[in-house]
């Protein structure tokens with residue numbers, strides 16, 4: 337028995353939505369359902385999982401624009417991000433139109449998340465860490481037992497999230513990565529919102545943004 341993860345890139349931005357499940361109870365969650373709700377739910381069905389919730393790291397369109405479609409088809413609670421990203425979610429119809437995405441209506445998360453909250457999928461617990469900088473309400477999800485971090489757009493392989501969009505703050509981002517993520521074990525696997533997985537140890541050594 338184990339915590340399982342399947343990465344499913346969605347939208348033209350190839351955002352790494354993740355399906356996480358406990359293979360003993362078959363309880364599952366989806367993270368960052370940025371689009372392609374039918375594709376994501378087909379995977380849930382194929383694996384015969386019981387979807388329990390959607391977890392959101394932040395309010396950017398490629399991470400949340402599939403939420404409405406998904407909950408229409410399978411009504412589960414939407415957890416996160418932290419409430420300071422409310423302005424991004426409110427702007428979703430406009431932002432999806434501007435980027436040429438299928439237009440998505442805004443929504444209200446079932447619950448905003450805060451630093452220190454704990455979320456469960458089956459027997460596995462993820463801690464919520466608040467990492468403002470890419471957006472002010474960005475959270476990440478950390479499972480200590482499996483040394484797995486769902487990092488959204490905070491930390492990527494050898495780079496960090498952009499901070500030039502409204503509400504971004506580069507100094508905050510670097511400070512929070514250093515104090516809350518680089519302190520995790522070196523062999524922690526990091527799933528970024530885009531691109532390949534990495535580890536905390538690799539980023540400590542090779543990430544130029546964190547080593548100046």
Ligand SMILES: [Zn+2]
Pocket residue numbers: 394396470489
């Ligand atoms: Zn983003």
